[in-house]
Amino acid sequence: MLAWLGGLFVVGVVLGVAGFATAYALVDVPDPNELADAQTSTVYYSDGTTPIGTFAEVNRQDVDIEQVPEVVQHAVLAAEDRSFYENRGVSPTGIVRALWSNVSDGTQQGGSTITQQYVKNYYLSSEQTYTRKLKEFFIALKIDQQQTKAETLEDYLNTVYFGRSAYGIQAAAQAYFGVDVEQLNASQGALLAAVLKAPSNYDPHNDAEAAAQRVDYVLDGMVEEGWLTAEERAAAGLPETVEDTDDNELAGPEGYLLDTVKRELTGSTVGLTEEEVERGGLSIVTTFDAQAQAAAVEAVQDQLPDELPEGFHAALSAIDPATGGVVAMYGGADYLERQRNSVTQDTAQAGSTFKPFTLVAALEEGTSLRSTYSGASPMTVDGWKVSNFGGSSYGRINLLTATANSVNTVYAQLNEEVGPEATREVAIRAGYPADTAGLADEDTTISNVLGTASPHPIDVTQAYATFAAQGVRTQWHTIVSVTDADGTRTYTASPAQERVFSEDVMADATYAMQQVVQQGSGRYARNLGRPAAGKTGTSSSNKSAWFAGYTPQLAASVALYQSGPNGEAQSLDLGGGEVTGGSYPVRIWTDFMEAALEGTEEQDFPDPAYVGSSRGSSSSSSRSSSGSSSTATRSSSPTATPSPTSTETASPTESASPTGTATATSTSSPSATATSRPTTAGPSATSSSSDGDAEEESEGAAAREEEDAAATAAPSAAAAQ
Numbered sequence: 001m002l003a004w005l006g007g008l009f010v011v012g013v014v015l016g017v018a019g020f021a022t023a024y025a026l027v028d029v030p031d032p033n034e035l036a037d038a039q040t041s042t043v044y045y046s047d048g049t050t051p052i053g054t055f056a057e058v059n060r061q062d063v064d065i066e067q068v069p070e071v072v073q074h075a076v077l078a079a080e081d082r083s084f085y086e087n088r089g090v091s092p093t094g095i096v097r098a099l100w101s102n103v104s105d106g107t108q109q110g111g112s113t114i115t116q117q118y119v120k121n122y123y124l125s126s127e128q129t130y131t132r133k134l135k136e137f138f139i140a141l142k143i144d145q146q147q148t149k150a151e152t153l154e155d156y157l158n159t160v161y162f163g164r165s166a167y168g169i170q171a172a173a174q175a176y177f178g179v180d181v182e183q184l185n186a187s188q189g190a191l192l193a194a195v196l197k198a199p200s201n202y203d204p205h206n207d208a209e210a211a212a213q214r215v216d217y218v219l220d221g222m223v224e225e226g227w228l229t230a231e232e233r234a235a236a237g238l239p240e241t242v243e244d245t246d247d248n249e250l251a252g253p254e255g256y257l258l259d260t261v262k263r264e265l266t267g268s269t270v271g272l273t274e275e276e277v278e279r280g281g282l283s284i285v286t287t288f289d290a291q292a293q294a295a296a297v298e299a300v301q302d303q304l305p306d307e308l309p310e311g312f313h314a315a316l317s318a319i320d321p322a323t324g325g326v327v328a329m330y331g332g333a334d335y336l337e338r339q340r341n342s343v344t345q346d347t348a349q350a351g352s353t354f355k356p357f358t359l360v361a362a363l364e365e366g367t368s369l370r371s372t373y374s375g376a377s378p379m380t381v382d383g384w385k386v387s388n389f390g391g392s393s394y395g396r397i398n399l400l401t402a403t404a405n406s407v408n409t410v411y412a413q414l415n416e417e418v419g420p421e422a423t424r425e426v427a428i429r430a431g432y433p434a435d436t437a438g439l440a441d442e443d444t445t446i447s448n449v450l451g452t453a454s455p456h457p458i459d460v461t462q463a464y465a466t467f468a469a470q471g472v473r474t475q476w477h478t479i480v481s482v483t484d485a486d487g488t489r490t491y492t493a494s495p496a497q498e499r500v501f502s503e504d505v506m507a508d509a510t511y512a513m514q515q516v517v518q519q520g521s522g523r524y525a526r527n528l529g530r531p532a533a534g535k536t537g538t539s540s541s542n543k544s545a546w547f548a549g550y551t552p553q554l555a556a557s558v559a560l561y562q563s564g565p566n567g568e569a570q571s572l573d574l575g576g577g578e579v580t581g582g583s584y585p586v587r588i589w590t591d592f593m594e595a596a597l598e599g600t601e602e603q604d605f606p607d608p609a610y611v612g613s614s615r616g617s618s619s620s621s622s623r624s625s626s627g628s629s630s631t632a633t634r635s636s637s638p639t640a641t642p643s644p645t646s647t648e649t650a651s652p653t654e655s656a657s658p659t660g661t662a663t664a665t666s667t668s669s670p671s672a673t674a675t676s677r678p679t680t681a682g683p684s685a686t687s688s689s690s691d692g693d694a695e696e697e698s699e700g701a702a703a704r705e706e707e708d709a710a711a712t713a714a715p716s717a718a719a720a721q
Contacts, residue, residue, distance in 0.1 A: 041282035043261055045290040046325070046480065052288065053249040053258045055278050059175070060167035065154035067182050068169055072189030073153060074228070078221035079193035079214075081114040084153070089115035089144025090137050115140045118156040121275075161275045162192060163199025178243050186228065187236045190218040199274055200266070204242050205339045212238040244336060253297050255335025257288055257478075260326075260344060264479050270491050272482075281485030286478050287325030287493075292318060292554075295595030296328040303588045305574055311563045312572070315342035315457035316592060318556035319465040324474030324495045326458075327554070328596060347437055347454040348544035348561040348569075351537030351581065352406045354423075354451035356467070356509060357430065358415045359403060361422040363505045368612040369512060372396045373410040381412040382446050389538075403512040404520030406536060408450060415449035423448055429500040431462030431473055451537055460548050461557040467510060467533070468550035470606065471501030504609035511608035513549070521582045522547055525590045530602045532593070536581030543569040547585035549593075552603040556593060558585040 041055040065073070077084050083091075091113050112120070119139045143152065162172035172192050173181045184192070194214035195202045204211040215238045222228035228236070250258055261284060265272050272280070296316050304314065316330040331341035340346065363369075375394025378387040388394075388408050394401075402410035415423055424444050428434050438453035445452075458476060466473040475495040482491035501509075513533035516522045521536040525547070534549020548557035560579060562570045572579035 041277055041280055041284060043258055043284045043286060045288050045293070046286060046327070047290065048285045050290050052254055052261075052286065055165075055249075055258070055262065055282075059165045059171045060158070061170045062158045062168060063154075063170045063181055065150050065157070067180075068154075068157060069182065069184055069189065071186045071222075071228070072169070072181070072184050072192070073157075074222055074225070075186065075189035075193040075218055076153075076157065076196070077114070078225060078227065079190075079196055079218045080117070082221060082225055084114050085149055087113055087115075089113060089140040089152070091116075113140065114156050115144055115152050118152060118159060119143060121156075121159045121161075160196060161199065161278070163195050163203055163274065165278060176242055177239070185236075186219070186222075186232060187215070187239045190215045190222075190236065191239055191242070193218045200263070204238060205244070208238070250335045252334055253330055253332065254293075256331030256341045256343070257286070257293070257329060259335060259339070260329065260331070260341060261286055261478050264477065265482070269477070270479065270482065283483040285480040285483075287320070287323070287327060287480055288329070288478065289327040289596070291598070292328035292592075292596040295592050296330045298595065299588045299592035300330050303584060303591060307575075309562065309573055311565075311570065312574075313342045313346060313561055313563070314588075315346065315348075315559040315561075316556065316588065317343045317458050317461045318554055318592070318596065319461050319476055320553070321465040321468035321472075321474070321550065321555050322553075324465070324476050324497070325480070325493075326476055326478050328556070328592070329478075342559075343457045345456065346561070347456055348546075348559050349438070349454050349539035350451035350460060351539040351544060351546055352408075352411075352451055353460055353535045353537035353546045353548045353557070353581075354427065354453065355403070355406065355411050355449060356513060356535055357426040357463075358411055358418060358423045358449045359399065359512060360430075360501060360505060360509050361418040361426045362399075362414050363508050363611055364426075364501075365418055365422075366612040367399070367414075367417070368614050369399045369508055369608070369610065370614045371612075372398045372614075373402065373413050375402065375407045375410050377409050379409040379412065381409070382416050384412065384446055386412045386447075386450075400512055400515050403535075404515035404518075406516075406521050411449050412446065415446050420444045420446050420448045427453070427463065429473070430464075430466045431476075432459050451539060457557055457559045460546070460559070461555055464534075464548045464550050464557060465555035466500065467506060467513070468552060468555040470503050470510070471499055471506040473498050473500045503606065504611050507606040507609045508611055510605050514605065517549065522549065522586050524582065524586045525549060525593075527590050528593055528597075530597070531604050533605065534586075534589070536586060538578075538580040542571045542578055542580065545572060545579050545581045545583070545585050547581050547589045549589060551593065551597065552605060553600060554593065554597060556589060556596075558588045558592075560585055 043052045043054065044050060045052055081087075116137070157169040159168060161167055162169070162175070164172070164175040166172040166175040169192065170181045172195075173179055173184055173188075176192065177184070177188055191204070191211065194211060194217070197214065200206055202211045202214045219228065219233055219236050223230065223233050249255070262274075262277060264270060265277050265284070266274055276282075296318065300314050300316055313332070314330060316328070317326060318328040319325065320327055329341075329343050331343045332338050373396065375388070375397045377391055377393045378385055380386075386408050389406070394405075394407060394410075397405075397407065397410065399410070399414070401407070402414075421444055424439060427436075427439065432439060432453070432455055436453050436455045436459065438448075439455075443452065462473075462476050465476070474497045477493055477495050479491070480493050481489060484490050510533045513535055514531065516535055517525045517532045522534050525532050525534060528551075530551060532549055532551050534547060537546035537548070538544070544559060544561040546557065546559050548555075550556070560572060562572050564570045574584070577583075
């Protein structure tokens with residue numbers, strides 16, 4: 001009581017005694033707000049007229065306080081207002097603390113009692129203003145005088161939002177447990193109380209660990225207040241069974257779009273509350289393109305086998321490089337089956353999709369695409385033994401050839417020259433978050449060039465969108481605008497945009513990645529029939545397979561990965577041969593891009609700038625190749641022609657892959673002569689098919705790269721080296 005009076009005195013001092021009395025007299029208890037007539041918010045594709053789905057209108061059924069078990073009432077009080085029976089409807093000290101925080105550091109603090117929350121929900125709104133806070137304060141004082149605590153708690157429990165479109169304790173009991181409120185036990189009541197703070201964050205289907213921690217907080221608070229015995233506490237915890245969400249609006253692949261949009265709406269960028277999204281009558285225009293989204297779903301479904309192993313996941317996302325808008329997203333087959341988006345929430349080792357970051361770092365330091373390196377395998381670089389895919393060896397090859405064929409040993413040497421820290425820094429500039437798993441400073445070793453980091457698939461797409469935009473990074477987003485029920489535009493996207501790479505460096509990097517499509521491990525993408533650049537990626541033991549690529553108008557990535565019962569990464573197994581980046585991923589990517597870009601004008605990339613020069617000695621470090629010691633140097637010759645040639649037989653179903661001699665020469669520059677991977681070692685190249693993968697895995701490298709024409713033409717066929 002003394003603490004409460006002291007806090008009230010503080011508020012009186014802030015307002016002045018006369019001002020306090022006047023404000024109290026002038027503020028009347030208003031009529032209830034429009035909660036019962038709440039309107040549905042609708043989410044649209046980028047055309048602003050085609051709906052993706054809706055965020056459900058109010059689901060609410062009032063109950064009497066006697067119907068709510070006492071243990072459930074106490075759980076709510078333990079979570080939201082432990083002094084409920086003692087306070088006078090407000091917490092003056094809490095409000096002063098919140099006001100001070102707002103003024104001093106700009107943060108929005110709460111400080112509300114259950115009575116104040118009820119007043120906000122039932123009489124006012126969720127706007128974050130001092131005026132609303134003061135009205136809430138005085139109305140709560142009057143409400144506490146006009147009705148009993150039981151009446152206030154009943155009103156609160158019937159109006160508060162529990163997530164899952166459920167307003168009120170009865171709707172929540174049905175949504176989470178499929179029972180009426182009278183049947184709730186202590187554990188179930190604790191979970192419902194736990195989600196009140198942030199329904200999406202503490203829904204166990206979204207984050208079981210966070211939900212368990214919050215439930216423990218509630219139950220421990222009940223013990224502290226004498227509302228639960230130690231024995232009862234020991235028997236309680238996170239409920240073992242929680243109903244799946246059954247909102248049909250979220251069924252199928254489109255559910256992932258709606259969930260992503262809702263997260264952006266309630267995140268820091270837009271800043272709405274879940275209640276405002278659910279019942280605000282909003283019109284939300286997204287960046288998703290209906291044609292591209294349909295293409296994404298169709299490409300994944302058409303190219304993958306009908307029967308997929310348990311734990312198999314596919315992720316496809318596409319970004320408009322000019323705007324940063326996500327135009328398509330395949331986060332899973334059915335959101336109701338798995339409430340985790342494979343594009344934005346899962347991670348997988350990037351494999352050789354990471355190599356372009358090392359290439360960009362080298363170009364920025366003045367290295368030329370004409371520079372040549374030994375492509376022998378195996379090779380020890382700075383104490384790290386690295387092998388090419390299948391143990392294949394090459395002669396001296398330039399960076400165009402090394403990129404086209406994803407030659408690990410060349411890129412290991414290149415990463416030693418530029419430094420793995422520079423590679424890491426380029427990845428972050430391109431769009432990888434600095435806290436990406438495996439990208440921390442302590443993880444920065446020379447092997448990072450092979451993709452030891454595990455990004456979210458959307459991060460890979462973001463980075464390649466930066467390449468497509470010729471060095472301008474625009475933050476990815478899914479919302480174009482938000483309009484309220486009155487037709488007033490309340491939000492318009494303005495994503496952060498920054499030039500992070502020079503145009504010349506990007507022109508050369510793009511030209512190198514065009515060779516991957518034209519004559520390298522991703523040449524199935526030639527079927528697109530328009531200029532394209534990209535990179536395949538296959539991680540250690542085939543635990544993930546990627547193709548990331550772009551045209552001038554659109555960037556997209558496809559990732560396949562597989563997890564075990566406990567979430568551990570497993571080798572991909574689709575019933576045939578090895579699953580590599582040049583098999584299913586590039587086929588899905590090509591089918592998607594062809595349909596998504598249908599009707600758009602074909603555009604060309606900028607011509608290569610040929611930055612830098614072919615310097616002499618590349619490194620003074622000693623490297624052993626196939627058991628012998630050698631010093632790697634760059635050739636000063638303007639023409640870098642690899643020694644070996646190969647004969648590859650393409651599948652008869654693969655019309656885009658050449659048959660016969662597969663030595664391909666770039667006509668754009670005399671320095672860009674490239675060949676495909678050898679099947680038979682020539683005089684200057686040795687081949688070993690027995691030890692390459694094992695050696696890479698023993699060193700902890702992430703990528704065993706990849707793919708020849710046979711694997712590209714037939715996903716079920718083993719790679720022929």
